[in-house]
Amino acid sequence: xxxxxxxxxxxxxxxxxxxxxxxxxxxxxxxxxxxxxxxxxxxxxxxxxxxxxxxxxxxxxxxxxxxxxxxxxxxxxxxxxxxxxxxxxxxxxxxxxxxxxxxxxxxxxxxxxxxxxxxxxxxxxxxxxxxxxxxxxxx
Ligand code: 5GP
Numbered sequence: 001x002x003x004x005x006x007x008x009x010x011x012x013x014x015x016x017x018x019x020x021x022x023x024x025x026x027x028x029x030x031x032x033x034x035x036x037x038x039x040x041x042x043x044x045x046x047x048x049x050x051x052x053x054x055x056x057x058x059x060x061x062x063x064x065x066x067x068x069x070x071x072x073x074x075x076x077x078x079x080x081x082x083x084x085x086x087x088x089x090x091x092x093x094x095x096x097x098x099x100x101x102x103x104x105x106x107x108x109x110x111x112x113x114x115x116x117x118x119x120x121x122x123x124x125x126x127x128x129x130x131x132x133x134x135x136x137x138x139x
Pocket of ligand 1: 007016018019030031032033034035042087088094095096097098
């Protein structure tokens with residue numbers, strides 16, 4: 001399936017219904033069909049891209065602008081105590097729709113989600129080596 005064939009493209013084209021909460025020239029935001037919590041919203045670019053690495057800077061800036069604009073309204077609407085903003089990249093990370101999207105997930109102190117993902121620890125010296133390895137890749 002190409003990026004152009006995903007359900008999100010169909011939502012942009014109004015070929016399938018969605019509860020749209022915000023739209024501008026470059027972005028669209030709508031409620032997730034299977035929310036983690038009420039108000040769980042997806043923000044997508046109208047320009048079809050698979051992930052942030054395929055997106056140009058203007059597209060990323062537009063997405064962040066929309067996220068910052070609409071998140072307080074989402075939080076107010078559902079009375080959330082906090083919010084997770086994330087984007088799954090790759091099947092191993094939980095990505096199911098291969099069209100760039102950011103999740104805005106309202107969080108409640110009572111929602112029972114202890115963490116959004118697991119935690120581990122580094123062995124002695126492991127973090128230092130890894131940080132050096134990543135920095136070397138970027139040098
Ligand atoms: P991913 O797992 O790719 O990060 O997230 C994809 C999200 O899209 C899921 O949370 C899923 O519930 C949502 N989703 C999938 N199909 C539809 C749809 O047809 N309409 C809406 N509104 N959300 C969808």
